[in-house]
């Protein structure tokens with residue numbers, strides 16, 4: 015099965031992190047996620063991160079740094095999540111595609127409400 019390369023952005027304000035709800039009919043639908051999406055051919059991960067966060071949550075990423083790289087096999091799909099912490103941005107994050115969104119404080123984040131691949135992301139954030 016082919017590996018889907020995904021750019022994922024952790025947008026934080028203090029200890030709050032911006033999260034969005036995946037559409038019911040999407041892969042891992044109904045779970046909360048960190049916004050992001052597939053890296054297209056010819057794009058760098060940073061290009062993809064910038065494009066996806068502009069499309070999905072209406073922000074302009076000014077700087078970001080790598081947080082963690084995760085490979086996960088869902089059985090129906092294999093993903094490589096290239097997770098970056100967004101350290102500077104302009105604009106106010108919102109569910110630009112109509113998706114529900116919320117700021118969640120790190121201490122309240124429940125891994126069970128996120129796709130299984132996200133567990134190490136949430137653990138890594140807790141160590142920062």
Ligand SMILES: Nc1nc2c([nH]c(=O)n2[C@@H]2O[C@H](COP(=O)(O)OP(=O)(O)OP(=O)(O)O)[C@@H](O)[C@H]2O)c(=O)[nH]1
Nearest residue numbers: 020022041042047048049050051052091093129131132
């Ligand atoms: N954006 C995002 N995707 C995640 C996370 N965790 C996780 O397993 N994924 C998986 O990564 C894959 C690609 O993400 P995506 O659905 O956002 O891709 P996309 O924006 O390009 O959407 P599209 O497929 O509708 O074009 C999905 O299979 C999704 O389940 C996460 O925290 N954020």
Ligand SMILES: [Mg+2]
Nearest residue numbers: 049050051052
């Ligand atoms: Mg997406």
